[in-house]
Amino acid sequence: MDKVKNTEELKVLQSTLRKAAEEAASSKVVIKIAMATCSIASGSKPVLDFFKEEMPRQPLEFIIKSTGCTGLCHSEPTVEVTLPGKAPVMFGHVDVKKAAAIVNDYIKGGKPVEGTVEVCRS
Amino acid sequence: MKAQQLKIALRNCGFIDPEEIQDYIANEGYLALASSLSGSRQAVIETIKKSGLRGRGGGGFATGLKWEFAAKPEADRKFVVCNADEGDPGAFMDRAVLEGDPHSVLEAMAICGYAIGADEGYIYIRAEYPLAIKRLRIAIAQAEEAGLLGENILNSGFSFKIKLKYGAGAFVCGEETALIKSMEGHRGEPVSKPPFPATKGYRGKPTNVNNVETFANVPAIINRGADWFAAIGTEKSKGTKVFALAGKVKKVGLVEVPMGTTLRQLIYEIGGGILGDKQFQAVQTGGPSGGCLTVKHLDTPIDYESLIAAGSMMGSGGMIVMDEDDCMVAVAQFYLDFTMEESCGKCVPCREGNKALYNILHKITHGEGTMADIDRLKELAVVIKSTSLCGLGQTAPNPVLSTINNFYDDYVQHIVDKKCRAKRCRALLEYRVVEENCIGCGACKRACPADAITGELKQKHFIDQEKCIKCGACHQKCKFNAIAID
Numbered sequence: 001m002d003k004v005k006n007t008e009e010l011k012v013l014q015s016t017l018r019k020a021a022e023e024a025a026s027s028k029v030v031i032k033i034a035m036a037t038c039s040i041a042s043g044s045k046p047v048l049d050f051f052k053e054e055m056p057r058q059p060l061e062f063i064i065k066s067t068g069c070t071g072l073c074h075s076e077p078t079v080e081v082t083l084p085g086k087a088p089v090m091f092g093h094v095d096v097k098k099a100a101a102i103v104n105d106y107i108k109g110g111k112p113v114e115g116t117v118e119v120c121r122s
Numbered sequence: 123m124k125a126q127q128l129k130i131a132l133r134n135c136g137f138i139d140p141e142e143i144q145d146y147i148a149n150e151g152y153l154a155l156a157s158s159l160s161g162s163r164q165a166v167i168e169t170i171k172k173s174g175l176r177g178r179g180g181g182g183f184a185t186g187l188k189w190e191f192a193a194k195p196e197a198d199r200k201f202v203v204c205n206a207d208e209g210d211p212g213a214f215m216d217r218a219v220l221e222g223d224p225h226s227v228l229e230a231m232a233i234c235g236y237a238i239g240a241d242e243g244y245i246y247i248r249a250e251y252p253l254a255i256k257r258l259r260i261a262i263a264q265a266e267e268a269g270l271l272g273e274n275i276l277n278s279g280f281s282f283k284i285k286l287k288y289g290a291g292a293f294v295c296g297e298e299t300a301l302i303k304s305m306e307g308h309r310g311e312p313v314s315k316p317p318f319p320a321t322k323g324y325r326g327k328p329t330n331v332n333n334v335e336t337f338a339n340v341p342a343i344i345n346r347g348a349d350w351f352a353a354i355g356t357e358k359s360k361g362t363k364v365f366a367l368a369g370k371v372k373k374v375g376l377v378e379v380p381m382g383t384t385l386r387q388l389i390y391e392i393g394g395g396i397l398g399d400k401q402f403q404a405v406q407t408g409g410p411s412g413g414c415l416t417v418k419h420l421d422t423p424i425d426y427e428s429l430i431a432a433g434s435m436m437g438s439g440g441m442i443v444m445d446e447d448d449c450m451v452a453v454a455q456f457y458l459d460f461t462m463e464e465s466c467g468k469c470v471p472c473r474e475g476n477k478a479l480y481n482i483l484h485k486i487t488h489g490e491g492t493m494a495d496i497d498r499l500k501e502l503a504v505v506i507k508s509t510s511l512c513g514l515g516q517t518a519p520n521p522v523l524s525t526i527n528n529f530y531d532d533y534v535q536h537i538v539d540k541k542c543r544a545k546r547c548r549a550l551l552e553y554r555v556v557e558e559n560c561i562g563c564g565a566c567k568r569a570c571p572a573d574a575i576t577g578e579l580k581q582k583h584f585i586d587q588e589k590c591i592k593c594g595a596c597h598q599k600c601k602f603n604a605i606a607i608d
């Protein structure tokens with residue numbers, strides 16, 4: 001990244017990045033996978049790898065992000081999926097099998113998949 | 123209305139990619155630093171003071187005041203230190219912040235550096251946190267590349283560098299004076315205060331030490347204003363607190379709630395209640411320095427003063443929920459075992475006193491205690507608390523005192539009846555053959571390592587209590603429910 005030279009530049013950069021993120025969210029499938037120590041310990045790595053391998057095969061635009069701790073130790077590994085224009089949905093206890101169901105049923109089919117988790121977003 | 127979480131320190135955790143500075147910047151990242159640099163140092167301190175933010179590392183000292191103390195002295199060098207030692211058993215609040223949102227801590231440290239007049243910061247982090255270390259390294263490199271850390275930040279003339287120092291995971295090294303000693307390459311032993319680090323800290327220079335979570339609140343306060351923050355929480359405890367909710371609760375995890383939320387709301391509404399819908403027995407807060415609270419304390423609001431008044435403390439955010447199957451005497455013994463092991467040994471009351479406390483607890487949980495031991499525990503505890511040099515020794519007896527206060531009957535039961543209601547204290551268990559169920563298969567006899575079981579095949583078997591070492595093997599082997607534990 002180039003050096004940010006002053007406050008003005010930082011503000012411009014911030015709003016550009018913000019807009020880009022919002023635009024992406026309105027047109028692409030955003031998949032966030034928690035990759036904190038606790039998530040990794042409960043098996044999030046293969047899940048991340050699965051999405052990275054599987055999503056490019058789909059005729060969809062998408063973004064995959066690894067995030068930090070969601071605080072949902074009781075449901076790790078967790079995956080949050082936001083379909084364009086829809087509210088984010090958090091899935092808990094995701095293994096590769098459930099990840100496949102998320103891709104086929106929820107992302108492609110728009111059908112609910114069991115095992116969602118309530119999240120605090122305030 | 124159901125109690126809700128409110129995420130300030132954890133505002134970005136789980137939402138952004140911690141390895142992408144762009145994600146942080148898109149979420150107002152480094153704007154608080156930019157706006158701080160455009161005003162006076164004093165203005166930053168005033169904002170933090172006005173917000174009412176208090177230290178989240180355990181002590182609850184007013185953060186703005188601490189910054190002011192470090193800002194005052196004239197010195198050629200000053201330092202900012204972030205305490206990421208996090209040694210309480212069961213605590214992982216700080217690890218989550220560092221893994222999920224490292225830039226918020228870096229930004230806050232730079233703001234603090236500007237406020238107190240320091241150009242160098244250190245994060246003291248335990249080497250057992252490899253992922254947090256990796257993400258911090260990435261974050262520091264990205265911030266330097268973007269000109270948001272390092273020389274002449276945003277052309278303001280202010281420079282600030284951050285380095286990592288690794289701890290070996292000794293609990294006492296989380297105490298700020300021991301931490302500074304350890305940073306200097308000495309043994310991690312506490313020294314008496316004053317002088318406080320704010321006047322004489324790292325390398326003898328004024329040093330401001332704050333906890334990870336304390337720092338993580340700072341950019342949000344600067345961005346949204348002191349009044350916004352001060353409107354959250356209670357009169358004396360502002361903002362939110364992150365807790366690592368663990369133990370016998372349905373939704374184990376990391377939660378952040380406004381100060382003033384009650385223990386009941388936290389455990390039942392946010393934590394979903396007790397696992398298996400069993401009976402709540404106690405909640406431990408404050409880690410090895412804290413205490414165990416009971417049913418009658420469930421409506422205590424979570425704030426620094428109320429928790430102390432109830433006989434525990436806020437601590438750094440460990441919260442362990444216990445149900446009817448937990449033995450409170452054994453819990454006290456567990457914490458004592460921890461502090462006894464972690465005592466640096468510098469002063470006698472802590473080194474010898476806590477060992478003596480532990481030995482008495484050991485006697486009690488092994489059915490060898492007397493009623494006089496309870497008084498002895500109390501007496502010793504008071505002496506240790508008032509004569510130890512650092513916070514470790516001064517608070518180590520708290521789990522013992524709070525369990526004696528709140529669970530006196532459990533102590534009496536162990537001492538007088540030689541029984542453990544929760545069946546946790548092995549030495550007090552009695553393994554017994556239930557004659558009507560025993561078919562005389564002999565499985566228990568073959569498994570017993572102490573030759574304590576007698577009986578002919580197809581005859582009722584019998585356990586000799588004198589010989590039994592209470593290993594539980596017979597109970598495991600018997601397929602006919604014929605071994606009872608009393």
Ligand SMILES: Cc1cc2nc3c(=O)[nH]c(=O)nc-3n(C[C@H](O)[C@H](O)[C@H](O)COP(=O)(O)O)c2cc1C
Nearest residue numbers: 177178179205208209296297298332333336513514
């Ligand atoms: C035995 C002992 C262990 C401590 N461990 C920690 C720790 O792991 N992390 C922490 O931030 N503070 C710890 N503290 C408190 C620090 O001494 C210090 O008060 C704190 O880092 C100050 O930051 P704050 O004002 O932001 O809370 C510990 C104190 C004692 C006595």
Ligand code: SF4
Nearest residue numbers: 467468469472512515
């Ligand atoms: S109270 Fe304990 S840990 Fe603290 S200095 Fe004394 S011996 Fe060391």
Ligand code: SF4
Nearest residue numbers: 560561563564566600
């Ligand atoms: S294993 Fe059970 S049934 Fe068999 S002899 Fe022992 S107590 Fe009796």
Ligand code: SF4
Nearest residue numbers: 570590591593594596
């Ligand atoms: S508890 Fe262990 S020692 Fe006691 S009778 Fe059973 S197998 Fe033998």
Ligand code: FES
Nearest residue numbers: 038069071072073
């Ligand atoms: S520690 Fe972050 S989800 Fe468990």
